[in-house]
Amino acid sequence: MTEAVIRDEEWQRLHPLSPLLRGGVVLIAVIGYVASQFFDRFLSSINLDGILPGPDIGIGPAGEDGALEQVVAHPFLALLALVLLVAGVAGVNWVAWRFARFRVAGGQVELRTGVLFRQHRQVRLERVQAVELSRPILARLFGLASVVVQSAGGSDSQLALSFIDLRRAEALREHLLTLAGQSEVVLAPTDDSMATPPTMGDAVPSPRAPVVAVPVVEVPNGRLFVATILHGSTIFLVAVLFGALITAGVLSVGPLALAGVPAMLPAAFFILLGRGKEMLTHGNFRLVDVGTGVRVTEGLTDLRTMTIPLNRVQALEVVQPLWWRPLGWWRVRVNVAGVGSSGSGDGEGERETTLLPVGTFDDALRVLARLAPQVPVSGWNDAVLGEGPQPGWQTSSARARLFDPLSWRRNGWSDTEGAVLLRSGRLTRRAVAVPHARIQSLTLQQDWLQASRGVATLHVIPAPGPISPVVDHLDTEAAHDAFARLNERARDARRGAGPADLPLAPDPTGLVDWTQHRSGVPEPGRLDPL
CATH class of the missing domain: 2.30.29.30 (Pleckstrin-homology domain (PH domain)/Phosphotyrosine-binding domain (PTB))
Known part of the structure; x- marks a missing residue:
């Protein structure tokens, strides 16, 4: 630890290059704009007659040039303006740094x-x-x-x-x-640390000693690129363009069939922008175990390192979109106390809630074993790959076929020793685990159509986040039984959890304390349609 850090009571300055880094983006944008103006001037000075058809591409008569174009036309004036601009930005940032x-x-x-x-x-x-x-x-x-x-x-x-x-x-x-x-902890070294999830008995508290990080999973950038492209929005965009080309060929109308393609350019731009942002966010992804939590390092242009303590994890989800199924890839997300459903709106929430952007099933199991060691591997196998009324699973009956014609056999829940498992979806397969101590409340919903079919939907509500655990269209009686059982399990788990096992639930985040909000068990037959 450096001496500057030990002197806690003294005011300290940031690095002297901080003004340059904060103003670097502005300078790059200005230099790029000026360079583009020089390039336009260069093109306008070339006589393209006989080389390219069409009208002259000059920027217009000299008398119509604006002040910026007149400055750019004189290299010395342009250089002086650039120097003054750089000096002004540097001066403002230097004063701010001081x-x-x-x-x-x-x-x-x-x-x-x-x-x-x-x-x-x-x-x-x-x-x-x-x-x-x-x-x-x-x-x-x-x-x-x-x-x-x-x-x-x-x-x-x-x-x-x-x-x-x-x-x-x-x-x-x-x-x-x-x-x-x-403080993070030092893990006791083991021969098979990658295969066996750590336990608190293997952790030696050592606030001052260096942390021994056990690698869990790394995501190759090539795999991340393919997974980023294999997204519903990009697949839809390619399908529309392919349909337009097929239509043009079948109807023999030539370019007329492609007249609507330029109208798709804005949508294509935003789709590619979103895909590129995800690639930049999760590139160079690496997750390691530090005993009391997991440390994530990711980012192509903005390399960020963050540690997520285990006691802040409120729910876990492993999901496989349809287009990832041939490749056997999965994504793992979590709800983290204090982060919320969307974070700050600039990708920070996604960074903290995605603990495996894309990986094999074995990769997903290694991540899940670190985050939820109370859930056995067999439970994850049944939740992810199983369907139908397996031992220990309560699923929807045939009465739910009207609402879920494809996935009614798969939708269900199972109760393990320390967490409740929920699974849903057939095209996009999802499995969710919520530790009993992290259940904030439970909700039963039933509209008039569900009441006519004798089914109801059970919501298991943890702290806010991207995961919303739900079991759709259980039989009404089974839904009441699940509600009562999980309510009792959550209450017992919260009573038996020590202070170190409970997450910090600050007032500003809107997290609900279990002692202040405890859902009661509705009586069968008293579940009124909404």
């Missing part, structure tokens, strides 16, 4: 920024949920990193120290975790 300070003191992390409009932000250490390292591509070139402190208030209460030297950032992250009482 007034930026941070320190760790009085049981909190503090950050002061601003010159004219000053801001002082504080995060209490006992409210810290996680401390992450973010390394955008420009920061990686200079060996810097951003320390992101996440508190219990969600994305709006994040505090980012951008940027700090990498070794100093790693030491600061470890120091903050130690002060917050979330």
Whole structure:
């Protein structure tokens, strides 16, 4: 740990290159725009008559040029304007850097920024949920990193120290975790650590010692690229274009059949943008076990390292879309306390809730074994691959065929020693596990059509997140039995769980405390249609 980190009470500065990194994107955009203007001027000065058909592509008469075009037309003026712009941006960022300070003191992390409009932000250490390292591509070139402190208030209460030297950032992250009482542990070495999930007996608390990270799974970028392309939106786009080409050939109408293709360009752009964003987010994916949680490192342009403690995991889901089935690939997602359903809206929630973007079934089992060791492998096999009334599983009856003609045999639930398993879907197969102690409430729903068929839908509600566990269209009597059993199991699990086993449920996130919200068991026959 560096000396600068140990001196908690002193105000410290960020790295001197921080202004350059914060203004780097603006400078790149300006330089790109100026370069494009030079290129347009160059093309307009070339006589293309006889080379390309059509009208002249010049940008117009000289008298119609704007002020920017006139500046670009003179190289010395353009260079002077660029230098002045760079100097202005650098000066503003330098002044901002001079007034930026941070320190760790009085049981909190503090950050002061601003010159004219000053801001002082504080995060209490006992409210810290996680401390992450973010390394955008420009920061990686200079060996810097951003320390992101996440508190219990969600994305709006994040505090980012951008940027700090990498070794100093790693030491600061470890120091903050130690002060917050979330120190990682050193695992006792084993010969088959990749095959056997760790237990708390194998963990040796060591806040100051270096963490021995046990690799769990890595995702090759090639596999991630193929899986990103094999998405419903891209498949739909390719199918539409292929249909247009077939129509043009069959009807012999030539380009007339393709007249609507340009109208699809905006949709294609946003589809490709979303696919590219997912690739950039989950590239270089690597997950390791650190005893009390899992550490995820991912990102192509913004390499980010985050640790998710096991006591913050509220629900787990393994899903296989139809187009991944021939390749045998699966995705694992989780609900994390304090993250919510969509995170901050800029991909941060997806980063923390996707613990395997794409992998084989064995990869998925290794991840699930670390996150939910109370669920046996046989339980995951039945939940993921099974269908029909298997031993220990309660599924929908033939009365649900009207609502789920393809998946009614598969939809069901099973109760294990420490968690409830739910499965659904035939085209897109899903399996969800919710530990009993993480069940916040239970809900039974039945509309008039379901009441006429004698079925009802059971919702198992954990902390908010992308996973919404539900068992569709159980027989009404079976749904009441499931409601009563899970309600009792959840109550007993919450009573028997120690403080270390329960997640931090802060008020700002809207998480419901079990002692304040406990669903009662409705009487059979009293389930009124909605």
